[in-house]
Amino acid sequence: MSKGLTSRNEDYSQWYNELVTKADLAEHSAVRGCMVIKPYGYSIWEKMQAALDKMFKDTGHSNAYFPLFIPKSFFSKEASHVEGFATECAVVTHYRLKNDGNGNIIVDEDAKLEEELIVRPTSETIIWNTYRGWIQSYRDLPILVNQWANVVRWEMRTRLFLRTAEFLWQEGHTAHATSEEAISEAEKMLEVYADFAENWLAVPVVKGIKTANERFAGAVETYCIEALMQDGKALQAGTSHFLGQNFAKAFDVKFTSKEGKLDHVWATSWGVSTRLMGALIMAHSDDSGLVLPPKLAPIQVVIVPINKGEEELARITAVADDLIVQLKQKGISVKYDDRDTQRPGFKFAEYEMKGVPVRVAVGGRDLENGTAEIARRDTREKQTVSREDLAERIEQLLEDIQKNIYQKALSFRNENTTEVNSYEEFKQVLDEKGGFVLAHWDGTSETEQKIKEETKATIRCIPLQNTQEDGVCIFSGKPSTQRVLFARAY
Amino acid sequence: MSKGLTSRNEDYSQWYNELVTKADLAEHSAVRGCMVIKPYGYSIWEKMQAALDKMFKDTGHSNAYFPLFIPKSFFSKEASHVEGFATECAVVTHYRLKNDGNGNIIVDEDAKLEEELIVRPTSETIIWNTYRGWIQSYRDLPILVNQWANVVRWEMRTRLFLRTAEFLWQEGHTAHATSEEAISEAEKMLEVYADFAENWLAVPVVKGIKTANERFAGAVETYCIEALMQDGKALQAGTSHFLGQNFAKAFDVKFTSKEGKLDHVWATSWGVSTRLMGALIMAHSDDSGLVLPPKLAPIQVVIVPINKGEEELARITAVADDLIVQLKQKGISVKYDDRDTQRPGFKFAEYEMKGVPVRVAVGGRDLENGTAEIARRDTREKQTVSREDLAERIEQLLEDIQKNIYQKALSFRNENTTEVNSYEEFKQVLDEKGGFVLAHWDGTSETEQKIKEETKATIRCIPLQNTQEDGVCIFSGKPSTQRVLFARAY
Numbered sequence: 001m002s003k004g005l006t007s008r009n010e011d012y013s014q015w016y017n018e019l020v021t022k023a024d025l026a027e028h029s030a031v032r033g034c035m036v037i038k039p040y041g042y043s044i045w046e047k048m049q050a051a052l053d054k055m056f057k058d059t060g061h062s063n064a065y066f067p068l069f070i071p072k073s074f075f076s077k078e079a080s081h082v083e084g085f086a087t088e089c090a091v092v093t094h095y096r097l098k099n100d101g102n103g104n105i106i107v108d109e110d111a112k113l114e115e116e117l118i119v120r121p122t123s124e125t126i127i128w129n130t131y132r133g134w135i136q137s138y139r140d141l142p143i144l145v146n147q148w149a150n151v152v153r154w155e156m157r158t159r160l161f162l163r164t165a166e167f168l169w170q171e172g173h174t175a176h177a178t179s180e181e182a183i184s185e186a187e188k189m190l191e192v193y194a195d196f197a198e199n200w201l202a203v204p205v206v207k208g209i210k211t212a213n214e215r216f217a218g219a220v221e222t223y224c225i226e227a228l229m230q231d232g233k234a235l236q237a238g239t240s241h242f243l244g245q246n247f248a249k250a251f252d253v254k255f256t257s258k259e260g261k262l263d264h265v266w267a268t269s270w271g272v273s274t275r276l277m278g279a280l281i282m283a284h285s286d287d288s289g290l291v292l293p294p295k296l297a298p299i300q301v302v303i304v305p306i307n308k309g310e311e312e313l314a315r316i317t318a319v320a321d322d323l324i325v326q327l328k329q330k331g332i333s334v335k336y337d338d339r340d341t342q343r344p345g346f347k348f349a350e351y352e353m354k355g356v357p358v359r360v361a362v363g364g365r366d367l368e369n370g371t372a373e374i375a376r377r378d379t380r381e382k383q384t385v386s387r388e389d390l391a392e393r394i395e396q397l398l399e400d401i402q403k404n405i406y407q408k409a410l411s412f413r414n415e416n417t418t419e420v421n422s423y424e425e426f427k428q429v430l431d432e433k434g435g436f437v438l439a440h441w442d443g444t445s446e447t448e449q450k451i452k453e454e455t456k457a458t459i460r461c462i463p464l465q466n467t468q469e470d471g472v473c474i475f476s477g478k479p480s481t482q483r484v485l486f487a488r489a490y
Numbered sequence: 491m492s493k494g495l496t497s498r499n500e501d502y503s504q505w506y507n508e509l510v511t512k513a514d515l516a517e518h519s520a521v522r523g524c525m526v527i528k529p530y531g532y533s534i535w536e537k538m539q540a541a542l543d544k545m546f547k548d549t550g551h552s553n554a555y556f557p558l559f560i561p562k563s564f565f566s567k568e569a570s571h572v573e574g575f576a577t578e579c580a581v582v583t584h585y586r587l588k589n590d591g592n593g594n595i596i597v598d599e600d601a602k603l604e605e606e607l608i609v610r611p612t613s614e615t616i617i618w619n620t621y622r623g624w625i626q627s628y629r630d631l632p633i634l635v636n637q638w639a640n641v642v643r644w645e646m647r648t649r650l651f652l653r654t655a656e657f658l659w660q661e662g663h664t665a666h667a668t669s670e671e672a673i674s675e676a677e678k679m680l681e682v683y684a685d686f687a688e689n690w691l692a693v694p695v696v697k698g699i700k701t702a703n704e705r706f707a708g709a710v711e712t713y714c715i716e717a718l719m720q721d722g723k724a725l726q727a728g729t730s731h732f733l734g735q736n737f738a739k740a741f742d743v744k745f746t747s748k749e750g751k752l753d754h755v756w757a758t759s760w761g762v763s764t765r766l767m768g769a770l771i772m773a774h775s776d777d778s779g780l781v782l783p784p785k786l787a788p789i790q791v792v793i794v795p796i797n798k799g800e801e802e803l804a805r806i807t808a809v810a811d812d813l814i815v816q817l818k819q820k821g822i823s824v825k826y827d828d829r830d831t832q833r834p835g836f837k838f839a840e841y842e843m844k845g846v847p848v849r850v851a852v853g854g855r856d857l858e859n860g861t862a863e864i865a866r867r868d869t870r871e872k873q874t875v876s877r878e879d880l881a882e883r884i885e886q887l888l889e890d891i892q893k894n895i896y897q898k899a900l901s902f903r904n905e906n907t908t909e910v911n912s913y914e915e916f917k918q919v920l921d922e923k924g925g926f927v928l929a930h931w932d933g934t935s936e937t938e939q940k941i942k943e944e945t946k947a948t949i950r951c952i953p954l955q956n957t958q959e960d961g962v963c964i965f966s967g968k969p970s971t972q973r974v975l976f977a978r979a980y
Contacts, residue, residue, distance in 0.1 A: 034557035067524035
């Protein structure tokens with residue numbers, strides 16, 4: 001491990017970049033805007049995938065796979081979708097390279113595509129073009145399909161996990177016979193995302209709906225979950241869209257109802273991405289490195305021997321082996337690090353950087369006393385405890401850490417959610433404190449746009465089950481019936 | 491279910507295409523050469539992935555993710571690699587579309603990339619460019635990384651699963667300090683693939699090495715597993731490459747050895763793809779549809795009620811529920827199909843088409859007699875049995891089916907592997923019988939090439955642990971020390 005991290009107070013953005021690198025999560029690649037997700041980072045993503053995939057299947061969804069490429073003309077078929085997605089994207093124009101005779105590889109101009117192909121930025125168009133062949137009658141509905149895939153959106157300014165040209169995600173695309181059923185699906189998947197964020201990522205989220213300005217291009221309603229990062233900025237952690245009949249109309253997907261009536265099909269789509277890795281990192285980590293919720297930690301427990309000589313190491317290893325068996329029986333992942341090329345202090349720092357939730361150290365005195373030192377990553381507290389019932393104690397500790405990380409993030413969010421009643425106060429809170437700001441808004445896109453231009457704050461969402469109260473818009477002074485959630489955001 | 495399949499004898503190729511469609515495995519998309527993998531087909535692929543992923547992890551590998559795009563210049567760095575891969579590929583030349591003012595979306599010529607990006611056909615180049623930053627000393631080795639990803643190779647003639655422009659695969663890329671270790675890794679992964687093919691796909695394979703002609707572009711040695719399909723054609727089911735120091739030299743990846751010497755790193759790569767779906771389908775299925783090995787069947791058991799009226803259905807459902815609980819306890823996946831919109835005969839045909847290994851039917855007489863009818867998909871045998879110990883019987887039956895499918899494929903292969911001793915005999919066997927043909931070859935690329943031109947048969951591999959025997963090349967009459975495996979291939 002090289003030297004420590006820049007502190008969050010000093011430079012939060014620098015801290016984040018260093019942490020992603022030093023915890024071996026990801027790095028920039030030779031291709032502008034595209035990242036390499038390193039094995040340790042990917043193993044966290046795999047745990048997220050496994051948990052989400054199970055939740056999707058438990059709610060009746062199946063996975064499928066649709067093409068990477070989308071014909072250019074497909075984007076023009078849904079009017080608002082084209083504005084949102086057909087601009088910054090990777091365009092495939094040729095299908096062959098050739099040698100120019102001087103040893104250079106060049107594009108073969110004879111191999112130009114008749115119609116350009118777009119690398120999918122999202123798959124509504126190609127999927128709804130496919131669904132046309134799958135749906136004739138109400139008996140074919142609902143279709144509840146999800147896809148795990150890579151997508152590309154050409155971003156000019158990129159940050160690892162938070163904004164990259166290529167990223168990994170899942171996109172659910174469902175088809176329904178009624179509007180009510182589709183809305184209910186969109187809401188159900190929002191609940192799944194919130195459940196995952198809170199119980200796995202340990203990140204509290206506000207569930208809400210987006211304003212028209214912030215809506216997905218092609219959606220009738222966009223539901224979202226919004227999380228608060230430690231620097232007081234918001235991060236959209238997942239979205240679920242009720243698409244109405246927009247894509248069914250664009251791709252001519254009709255069905256015969258039970259009553260024999262022909263109608264367009266109703267749709268939803270919903271997705272979360274490797275951006276969640278950014279949320280995970282920024283919500284919990286500290287100046288010593290990553291803090292991982294135990295449920296998503298690739299290594300939950302690390303055991304480090306503090307030995308003098310080979311003979312003592314052998315005795316410590318016997319103790320470790322015994323503990324490993326017990327932990328594995330409980331389904332706890334554990335690593336024993338007996339490398340002799342690194343000192344214990346180096347190892348401690350390395351596992352702190354990587355966010356391993358529990359560290360167990362066993363030394364010569366522990367052998368004599370029947371003890372071990374256990375350290376929890378979240379609070380960095382250390383304790384010397386009896387080795388009796390150690391596995392049970394660790395199991396309990398992992399549960400406590402999962403809860404504590406969530407509670408800490410929740411307290412932080414509560415402390416950093418402020419109700420304001422004037423535009424002056426609004427700007428002051430944004431500049432001096434940051435966080436979520438609850439304020440009255442007159443409901444117009446114009447006001448929202450002006451506030452954004454002047455303060456860089458956007459309406460993150462109109463919270464679901466929002467308290468209704470009379471008030472006046474902080475910007476226009478017009479009447480308002482509820483506060484909405486503002487913040488500066490990633 | 492619409493009408494049945496074209497028979498294999500009538501038109502094998504047509505049979506395959508119809509089966510892929512009617513069993514709901516995959517279909518062609520709107521994008522030339524790209525397929526849609528439908529939920530049922532994808533659920534089989536997911537089972538393959540899960541089994542392989544566990545085998546990779548059990549042998550010490552981790553997953554990671556590298557960019558979809560590769561800068562064009564990377565391909566020129568390894569001389570033979572560029573010949574093999576930089577020709578038929580998808581080339582990204584622009585990163586923006588725009589509206590031309592007449593409502594048409596066109597490529598924005600102002601957004602031309604300085605260097606074109608190639609959609610990865612395989613990832614050696616981008617990965618070895620990345621490994622340069624990961625490797626300084628022997629302590630950083632070995633690197634044992636795998637990636638699950640989509641790749642694109644622009645194919646002119648495509649067939650679902652067997653040859654598509656975009657396909658899904660895994661690609662392992664490992665880095666080692668010594669040649670011996672890298673060779674041993676390549677051989678280990680060949681064993682993993684063979685194990686998977688035989689014990690999961692139930693497809694017997696011949697392990698061997700490729701001739702120089704058939705070697706992966708950039709490899710020193712290509713190991714492969716070759717399977718025989720029911721039409722007597724061979725299918726390459728997986729490859730593992732020893733890459734020597736070729737990519738390390740091309741991308742300047744060096745390490746300091748224990749002895750303090752600077753040397754280039756040794757490499758392997760290995761992959762299997764959604765092509766395995768084609769192997770699975772073609773190896774076992776019959777004129778009634780898919781035959782799936784139980785270990786890869788998304789639904790292992792289907793229960794169909796044969797009822798007269800609602801009251802009888804309720805009693806059958808009670809019996810089914812009881813059986814479902816017992817089967818699930820054994821980890822067996824089961825579906826109860828009580829749809830009242832389809833007759834039992836229709837359902838039977840549907841599950842035969844989809845290859846569900848065991849079907850259980852329960853009717854009125856079974857209720858009285860304490861029996862059920864069980865039918866196995868592989869032999870299509872039916873039997874009325876007591877419902878006592880039914881779950882145990884089904885568990886045993888699934889194991890028997892897995893073994894029987896393998897044995898059947900093995901017998902077929904043995905019957906269709908022929909030793910020949912003259913070129914006339916060689917051509918006759920290829921034309922009249924097909925299958926694997928073992929023949930002496932003089933070891934030259936010229937002879938191999940001429941045989942291929944004249945007969946369309948290629949050397950599938952030089953089998954590992956091949957019997958050494960004196961002989962003469964069937965084509966040139968020159969001396970030879972071993973027979974090699976010829977076949978016409980997919």
